[in-house]
Amino acid sequence: MSSNKFTAGDTFPNIELPTVGGGHISLGAPQTGFDWKMVVVYRGRHCPLCTRYLNELEKLKQEFVKLGIDIAAVSADSEAQAAAHMAALKVSYPVAYGLNIEQMKQLGLYISHPRSAQETDHPFAEPGLYVINDKGQVQVLDISNGPFARPELGILLSGLAFIRNPENNYPIRGTYE
Template sequence: MSSAKPRVGAIVEAASFPHVDGSTRQIGQSSDRWSVLFVYRGKHCPRCKRYLNKLNAALDQWTAKMDVIVVSADTQEKALADRAEFGWNFDLCYGMTEEQMRALGLYVSDPLSETETTTRFAEPGTFAMRPDGTLMLVDISNGPAARPDLEELLDGMIFNIDNDRPIRGTA
């Protein structure tokens, strides 16, 4: 199990996440499309819901260029409840393990109380991957208030994809 920050330019460690529809979604393997993984704290986080609602509102623009996967450590029941409440259309996954969190270099938190949640969870992270599984961009936060602006991120990702831009920050 790794706790090092992920290296841009390297292939993302393969991981599979259960999807609320009963199938699975995978990262770290070859695909015919770019992909972006959004890790959120879970059902207990109102900031996450606001952020994901903004993502869902612009989802067509995102999926025109890349696959979008959203995952938390929540149970399937919690993920399904959020999907039903907010009408999210993105690929919603659940059950992220602590080992998967640490492999991505995410910050991991213990709940403050049982009213928040009952298990450890990942703080937010965003990972954009080339079709071969190479990590192109990473943004990791230790709390819910710091996340990339979705409009700027989408604009930058479209530019990177359309212009086959090199990976930055490897030195």
């Protein structure tokens, strides 16, 4: 499989998706009152590690809010799968669904086929995390090919606090060409 490498500093693409409970969200645009956005791509309802990660993120949500960082999660699940997943997800941030293969490729995500019909019924994105700054550029990103390797949320939070502090004048890293 070939995949486009998503580059730090790139403008996050305009991807609009429906959210559980109604409405739509533009993944790269923070909600009113925020100037940065964090988008967490998760594998779907079938992944218990994703459920745990998203619930852990909820516990730190207010700390991200204090930094001016809006949060959204997204998967390739169907509306019914995403809605059913909310019973296990105890989150208050938007959960979008219906990420398609072309959008997954646009984000440089790894894509997997289900191992069986019991896992899920569609190809799905492996985990990805994007922090989009106030200019719409990806400030921080992490793309994994499995649910076992993801940023530790407490460390991510402290790193973003450092980056957001204007005294540190911290640039987007990894942009050497």
